[in-house]
Amino acid sequence: MTKLDIRDLVIAHGKNTILTDITLGSFAPGSVVGVLGPNGVGKSSFLRSLAGLAPYGGSVTLDGDENRKLSHNQRARKVAYLPQTLPQATNLVAYEAVISACRAVRHDLPHDHVEELAERVFDRLNIRHIAFQPLNRMSGGQRQMVGLAQILVREPDIMLLDEPTSALDLRWQLGVLDVVRNLVKDKQGLALIALHDINLAMRHCDTLILFGEGGVLSHGTPDTAMTPDILSRAYHVEGRIETCSQGSPFIIVDGLDKRSAANNLQGD
């Protein structure tokens, strides 16, 4: 399995440094890692840097090889990145979109094998019913599922998913994250998933990385990385951590913290 290692990572937009001194080391095989943080803190930039789509300082290695030195194709064979945007609404049916995604990376694979992989991913995600529907006649949620299928079809070692459930309803959100989690566990791979829904992250992720302004605010298992104090520091809200009937921790938000509430009142 491919090993990802992150040390002294610095991410900047031009002269504006967004994240600095990020050292996460390597991740245990079979880990699902939630990437959390308020809007604009750099979650997407972090994932894009790991995917080799944005410049970075410091060191990101894949099996010891520096990420930025790998060719596009070498990297794509190990790492699959799902962008935050939905796939374009084009006149391409879902099945074609999925096999073309697989073929673009692995043009050496036999045709039968690509068909097998495609069949498997349509079943995994339960989207056979839209396999021959063009993307320009799909809802946003359906297009997001096709985007995911394009990533999962390659059965990559490392998945970088930027808000993969943003256009999905509750049932599909849970279903998709279950599929990702099962795939990661089966392959002993790694998934880093940027999410806005903290409860979804706490339920499905083994590890959370919470970004605050400029760097990592907390990093660890859901119950250690997310406390009422950290929640207040990251999002400026007051909340409690409870345990659901399934044993997963979840957050109940009581409202904005005192400072944000005062700012809002002043704004009024």
Add this chain to the structure above:
Amino acid sequence: MRDQTTGAANAAPSLARQYRAFVFKRIFWLTIFLIALITSFIVNVITGPAILSFGDVVGGIIDPDSLSGAMQVIVFDVRLPFAVLAVIIGATLGLAGAELQTVLNNPLASPSTLGIMHAATLGASVAIVFQFDQYGLPENYIIPIFAFAGALGAIFLIQMLAGLYGATVDTVVLFGIALVFALDALVSLIQFVADSDSLQQIVFWTMGSLARATWEKIAIVGGAFLFCLPFTIRHVWKMTALRGGEDYAKSYGVSVERLRMLVMLRVGVLTAVAVSFTGVIGFVGLVGPHIARLAFGEDHRYYIPGSILAGGFILSAASLTSKSIVPGIMIPDGIVTALIGIPLFLVLLLSQKRRG
């Protein structure tokens, strides 16, 4: 999610089998397009002031000695080159337009968008006005050489600017549009200083015509087409992946900037070679890909051949019409192309909407 569906998935026909049926329909429609192209080509050869039958033409092509000397000249030196050049130029422009619309992610993109046609016009205008034949250049090729140089110059200029500022879709299209305006102004300036004969020649050139078709020109355009086609075939998966969006394609390991550069270079060469012999034929590169997209979707394994066939058919049908409207007079193909292409395009667009 997987558990809910396993039973249903086993019962349903495999997606690969369903996809084969889906592909069969696409191949069926590609065959229909091919038959339409061959039909328009044959009718194009038959049609003209001298009356030829279908049997005469087919028999003559198989066995030239079956035709009289005069008929051989008509078939092999006039009708066939004219009909073949129409198909090849149309196919070339269809291919160029399809690739450009994909890499620029813009359904309005065509070789005209990047100013290639306008640059060719500038080159031709310079050749016409400044009469370079007195410098020992071959007379029949002076205008094509200058038009080709102009078109290729435009594509290199855009490549250079895009290289300096980053070859994103927006920068490339913006440079192209800026170039169109600049070149238009230069052509107007040349027209302003041109004498009336030269002015007439420039205007006629901008209307586009296949009238002076020769086997030599066919070999050059056909050679460029055949040279570029394998590179296109090599990129079909990458271009299909690119239709999902630039970030998606990059995440599959496609070097999008490099792909865009290579395709633009290819489009530049194809368009430059095509228009240098015919003058401006702008509509095919825009509408051919649209027709293919409506009929075959955007899997480039079908979209590209569809666009080639659609382009070839449009120009073949246009050239046939250009000599049929007024007997004995050939209306410039650039004009007829638009007059035929627009209704055809609208019919397809509306029928797609109705099915939608």
